[in-house]
Amino acid sequence: MDDGRGPIRAPRGSALTARGWPQEAALRMLMNNLDPEVAEHPDRLVVYGGTGKAARDWPSYDAIIRSLTGLRADETLLVQSGRPVGVMTTHEWAPRVLIANSNLVGDWATWPEFRRLERLGLTMYGQMTAGSWIYIGTQGILQGTYETFGAVAAKRFGGTLAGTVTLTAGLGGMGGAQPLAVTMNGGVAICVDCDPRSIERRIAHRYLDVRAAGLDEALRLAYEARDARRPLSVGVEANAAQAVPELLARGAEIDVVTDQTSAHDPLAYLPLGVAFEDMAGEARKDPDGFTRRARESMARHVEAMVGFQDAGAEVFDYGNSIRGEARLAGYARAFDFPGFVPAYIRPLFCEGKGPFRWAALSGDPADIARTDRAILELFPENEPLTRWIRMAGEKVAFQGLPARICWLGYGERDRAGERFNDLVASGELAAPIVIGRDHLDCGSVASPYRETEGMLDGSDAIADWPLLNAMVNVASGASWVSIHHGGGVGMGRSIHAGQVTVADGTALAGEKIRRVLTNDPGMGVIRHVDAGYERAAEVAAERDVRIPMREAGG
Amino acid sequence: MDDGRGPIRAPRGSALTARGWPQEAALRMLMNNLDPEVAEHPDRLVVYGGTGKAARDWPSYDAIIRSLTGLRADETLLVQSGRPVGVMTTHEWAPRVLIANSNLVGDWATWPEFRRLERLGLTMYGQMTAGSWIYIGTQGILQGTYETFGAVAAKRFGGTLAGTVTLTAGLGGMGGAQPLAVTMNGGVAICVDCDPRSIERRIAHRYLDVRAAGLDEALRLAYEARDARRPLSVGVEANAAQAVPELLARGAEIDVVTDQTSAHDPLAYLPLGVAFEDMAGEARKDPDGFTRRARESMARHVEAMVGFQDAGAEVFDYGNSIRGEARLAGYARAFDFPGFVPAYIRPLFCEGKGPFRWAALSGDPADIARTDRAILELFPENEPLTRWIRMAGEKVAFQGLPARICWLGYGERDRAGERFNDLVASGELAAPIVIGRDHLDCGSVASPYRETEGMLDGSDAIADWPLLNAMVNVASGASWVSIHHGGGVGMGRSIHAGQVTVADGTALAGEKIRRVLTNDPGMGVIRHVDAGYERAAEVAAERDVRIPMREAGG
Numbered sequence A, B: 001m002d003d004g005r006g007p008i009r010a011p012r013g014s015a016l017t018a019r020g021w022p023q024e025a026a027l028r029m030l031m032n033n034l035d036p037e038v039a040e041h042p043d044r045l046v047v048y049g050g051t052g053k054a055a056r057d058w059p060s061y062d063a064i065i066r067s068l069t070g071l072r073a074d075e076t077l078l079v080q081s082g083r084p085v086g087v088m089t090t091h092e093w094a095p096r097v098l099i100a101n102s103n104l105v106g107d108w109a110t111w112p113e114f115r116r117l118e119r120l121g122l123t124m125y126g127q128m129t130a131g132s133w134i135y136i137g138t139q140g141i142l143q144g145t146y147e148t149f150g151a152v153a154a155k156r157f158g159g160t161l162a163g164t165v166t167l168t169a170g171l172g173g174m175g176g177a178q179p180l181a182v183t184m185n186g187g188v189a190i191c192v193d194c195d196p197r198s199i200e201r202r203i204a205h206r207y208l209d210v211r212a213a214g215l216d217e218a219l220r221l222a223y224e225a226r227d228a229r230r231p232l233s234v235g236v237e238a239n240a241a242q243a244v245p246e247l248l249a250r251g252a253e254i255d256v257v258t259d260q261t262s263a264h265d266p267l268a269y270l271p272l273g274v275a276f277e278d279m280a281g282e283a284r285k286d287p288d289g290f291t292r293r294a295r296e297s298m299a300r301h302v303e304a305m306v307g308f309q310d311a312g313a314e315v316f317d318y319g320n321s322i323r324g325e326a327r328l329a330g331y332a333r334a335f336d337f338p339g340f341v342p343a344y345i346r347p348l349f350c351e352g353k354g355p356f357r358w359a360a361l362s363g364d365p366a367d368i369a370r371t372d373r374a375i376l377e378l379f380p381e382n383e384p385l386t387r388w389i390r391m392a393g394e395k396v397a398f399q400g401l402p403a404r405i406c407w408l409g410y411g412e413r414d415r416a417g418e419r420f421n422d423l424v425a426s427g428e429l430a431a432p433i434v435i436g437r438d439h440l441d442c443g444s445v446a447s448p449y450r451e452t453e454g455m456l457d458g459s460d461a462i463a464d465w466p467l468l469n470a471m472v473n474v475a476s477g478a479s480w481v482s483i484h485h486g487g488g489v490g491m492g493r494s495i496h497a498g499q500v501t502v503a504d505g506t507a508l509a510g511e512k513i514r515r516v517l518t519n520d521p522g523m524g525v526i527r528h529v530d531a532g533y534e535r536a537a538e539v540a541a542e543r544d545v546r547i548p549m550r551e552a553g554g
């Protein structure tokens, strides 16, 4: 596949290679998604999350780059599952790129049918920000993970994880954020992964502190650090389906248990009895048999998690669908522990909060330092946000283009975006900023095993919301907009949308930013008002979000 | 439900009740969808196609009307399954309304789950043009049905149905077009329906000629007319699951067989052994049992259709999923006859052709007569189109606001739309025109049992296309845009999009029309180029549709 081309790296600096900054931004962010510092398997166009890809194949990638380079400010490129399929004349308020990835009609929305179509060259898996060109490396998930473990600490351990041990597995693109998020919250983490490269990579990026030779050493290191209330993260090479039950059987003293192996895709979860080196080959040889064995192993894994819960630990599903897979294998208690969204995140969603992120197209870390200061200036009263921005500035190694993430809500995102645009206009930043977010956001996803699990009114599976979200972002002036299926939790289980908007310092960009960064989190507020969440109704009333069913008249 | 309000009828004339014509048009077309002349069950907000609704409930309807009335030219109303959920500030190129109806995450995309959510008040069935406010009564389907039977005639009977007998069932909102489409093609039709009101209504609207007392009389009338090569349509009250097998057993001389009972929804198909009067009650009492019995009856019905095919008749599925339901009941040969799209319609789709339609907001039939002339002036060389427009002017009774439909392709729709806009600008028309189409169009639907059945490359279930279609219409200046699930063929089986654009005579409307009516059919061309259809590639090359994978470079 790597047809002789060298590693991909986005252009830096303030000189355009395309005809305008929105096009240039899409081009740089696509390339950045495939930068070896960012992508898990750039040679196969795989960015993160199992097989989440940035483009269908190399000819498609080349054609996208070519189209973006020539695209006019009143044209729009259409991308269908990573392949560019059309260029149409629109207008200057329209997005420059529209993307639909991995979408299947409901009765066909399964992994086997998806794989059949993928083999025919007709689709690709876009995950969330892989196919929508706004993945920023492991930092992207770090803030969310930091918030989640912060919420666990607040709920169970008096606001800090100091003196506690967290057990998790999966140190891939997303899961690799866990050790740092735990230590940022003062705790100790034991992180299991069957791939030694995942462990090495997290150590190299300073997300993981040390590697233990085995479970014995891992426990010893963990207990020592815990007893000294010293933050520490320990990686250990093992199959989680073996290690987690074993730790339970030994009576290991674990306070928090979760998991981020890529369980959403049974072909990406190592079954018991398969050596890691043989995994790819076995999965290819007999996908059905491999799927069955992976699900059975997940059942053992989840059973041990439930065991830890029975023993008093705080246990949650971290959005990889492992409970659903375990239930498919016949394990009845799979859903005994909750997903992380209803447990910790939904109250934030009611305020339109979610993973706001941005990247400096200049490539200059100083640009991110300046935007960090802008956030601190804008929201001085927000203590956790301030703490995060400070720690991120110290501890987070950039991957690819320098980028930052922080969770902001309705009425905050637009202010941050407009400030960034002003900083570009005034020349305080070296080049434009792209502003985007994860598809995992307050009003952009329907995913009954994760973001919309256990909605108050039972509307978990209603998928109108992400589609309205995508359309309203197109209608508000976003630079590119995407609709994906199956991200995070796998085929048939989610529909979600993303947007990216470019702050190039122009007045037009300012107008677009104001609308997009108001309406996009506004979807989160109205979605949760509609579902009956009191806090969302308060936010709507306080911040003038218009809800027709609550307006006077008729 | 009918809380004392009188029948709904859209305002007519050139005076605005809302703040601008796009808003006014949405308001009038929503009301027009519920006009008793148009809707099948306006008291229950049901427009057509089983339970296809225009709004979720009366409070939602009232709030939509209220919101549209006050909506500014830079605001956008969001509608989630028939309920207005937000008003957001956008801009003047953005749609005034964005609609998402009936969408469910794949694993939950089933009738039982849909009905559960509907009972909770969380969703509604939008069908295709019911929930997107551009249903224009039975004429809407008449042109498509006329084209289909014309294609049957061309394929099997030397270009005319004269001297042939067609057997079909279902005289509802869509199916009621069949008798007139057959007689317009010179043939004889026997049309079975279990609801005497459906038969009476089609006679009142001049779509159906006569009613026979039973199968004997129906056959006698049909043979007489056939032998005289005289067009005739005969309605007969019966259960199709009983009548079609009986006609087969009798050796009835039938040349063409199809069906448009509302088989897509098993609770709307009368099972054998249930009296029509008891249907609603039985379905409510025991939905599961009713579903099973309906599917078994459909299996008998489809088995008889296959029998007619074995005997030499031209047999096709007319887009109601009856083959899929029959297969669910265990009938192995259900898919022995083709769907109408691969059999007759796909060649048209390759040219971006599809059901272009428009309505006169003035309410004045003279406005439609003038637009009819405009079509004749624009496309004088197109003989079938000319014939259709002439016959429609004579034979089609308007329902609600006067409207017209004709199939136009890429490079034609934009010309027609701009001409209409010019006619509004010059005052030749009394008020603006709304221009829309069915969701059943060349590039706006993924529906493996109907519009995308048997695609050349196997991409039947790929649902990226309708989502791109919706987004590109939002990005091109359409007045309202919708994304629906489950129209036509039912839950889990289709995803589709619609757009409506208002020609109010302004220069801005002209700009929007040029883009929307180019890009919207353009989706059909690129979708079929991507699937490998030669004709689509020719059309793209001849008419300058830009396909990045076919452009030079890299």
Ligand SMILES: NC(=O)c1ccc[n+]([C@@H]2O[C@H](COP(=O)([O-])OP(=O)(O)OC[C@H]3O[C@@H](n4cnc5c(N)ncnc54)[C@H](O)[C@@H]3O)[C@@H](O)[C@H]2O)c1
Pocket (backbone or CB within 6 Å): A040, A048, A049, A050, A051, A141, A144, A169, A170, A171, A172, A173, A174, A175, A176, A192, A193, A194, A195, A198, A238, A239, A240, A241, A260, A261, A262, A263, A264, A265, A268, A269, A270, A271, A318, A319, A320, A321, A440, A487, A488, A489
């Ligand atoms: N919670 C969230 O916000 C969120 C967001 C995005 C994705 N996810 C989900 O989290 C999961 C992980 O995502 P990722 O991007 O890190 O995936 P990834 O594919 O990059 O990494 C998965 C890791 O799991 C390891 N692994 C697989 N099977 C294992 C086993 N049996 N034992 C031990 N290790 C095993 C792999 O070696 C790999 O390092 C996915 O299911 C993804 O969908 C969650």
Ligand SMILES: NC(=O)c1ccc[n+]([C@@H]2O[C@H](COP(=O)([O-])OP(=O)(O)OC[C@H]3O[C@@H](n4cnc5c(N)ncnc54)[C@H](O)[C@@H]3O)[C@@H](O)[C@H]2O)c1
Pocket (backbone or CB within 6 Å): B040, B048, B049, B050, B051, B141, B144, B169, B170, B171, B172, B173, B174, B175, B176, B192, B193, B194, B195, B198, B238, B239, B240, B241, B260, B261, B262, B263, B264, B265, B268, B269, B270, B271, B318, B319, B320, B321, B440, B487, B488, B489
């Ligand atoms: N081919 C197309 O282009 C197209 C377009 C839209 C809809 N459809 C499909 O066509 C079907 C009909 O749509 P509609 O709007 O006319 O529906 P409708 O509900 O208005 O009418 C259905 C008719 O079928 C009759 N019927 C039900 N069961 C019967 C039985 N066992 N025997 C005889 N008659 C029976 C009903 O009495 C009713 O008159 C639907 O499934 C719809 O989804 C097809």
